[in-house]
Amino acid sequence: MPIQWYPGHMTKARRLIADSMPSQDVIIEVLDARMPRSSENPVVTELRRHKPVIKVLGKSDLADPVVTKAWIRFFEEEVHPSPGDGLAPGKVVAIALTTTRPGEAKTKLPELCKKLALHPRGPGKTPRVMIVGIPNVGKSTLINTLMDRKVAKTGDEPAVTKGQQIVTLKSGMTISDNPGIMWPKIEDEDASLRLAFGGAIPDSAIDYETVGFWGASYLLEAYPALVLARYKLKSLPATPMALLEEIGKRRGGLRAGGVVDLHKAADALIHDFRQGALGRITLESPPKPEPKPDPDLELDLDLEPTD
Helix, strand or coil, X not given: CCCCCCCCHHHHHHHHHHHHHHHCCEEEEEEECCCCCCCCCHXXXXXXXXXXXXXXXXXXXXXXXXHHHHHHHHHHHHHCCCXXXXXXXXXXXXXXXXXXXXXXXXXXXXXXXXXXXXXXXXXXXXXXXXXXXXCCCCHHHXXXXXXXXXXXXXXCCCCCCCCCEEEECCCCCEEEECCCCXXXXXXXXXXHHHHHHHCXXXXXXXXXXXXXXXXXXXXXXXXXXXXXXHCCCCCCCCCHHHHHHHHHHHCCCECHHHCECHHHXXXXXXXXXXXXXXXXXXXXXXXXXXXXXXXXXXXXXXXXXXX
């Protein structure tokens, strides 16, 4: 069953974003680089319509760098079907945001916003930009990076930002930071488990054992070497349950009689992933492109049979 979390303040936040959206020139949507598609909010896509958007992949220093590059190519090709068409209105640009190299975003983003702005307001006017995204993907960290000082509260838990905040950069560009919003119903069960595993949904709303079991299953398949190294295992456990039991034994999760506390084991795995202790991991890859039809085959099919 998909994990749902939609507290009351998000309805107010959605209305606030909807009311402010028409006056904005560029939208910056911050995604979690470890799960870019799952952290893409369909509500934001609906509200922004054809406004240009910059996809910022937050937490990129925790994500698999090879997969992050693939996601950046995917997002840009998704909206830029042909090369050389420039930064026209409605286009998407994607960049990675890391805490180790914040200067890259600080220099790139303002210039991109100027190029993408839909409605220049004459000489000397600067674009109005809105930052949006789901909870706990790094929106406030991005604001602080752009301002070069701490003006937005950050934290490891979702829903730290409760109201809209508008700041002005040295260039005069105005940027509004908004509370993270989810969408009322997450249809994709795997996506909801990724969001819970990564920390976009608060711990009070998740079943640790279910989320931990999902994470163990994914890591065994996608990053077995990192699992072996982190938990000092001589061989790879055969099942997700076996992995959780090994983690429980090594993390003080044994109850009386040698029974493993699966809640404690799952908690250890989840927090190891969120803190990057397992290594740089991404929970989903870009969709594979649709195969192009073979023109020779199509030609053969169009030919009429002969006697």
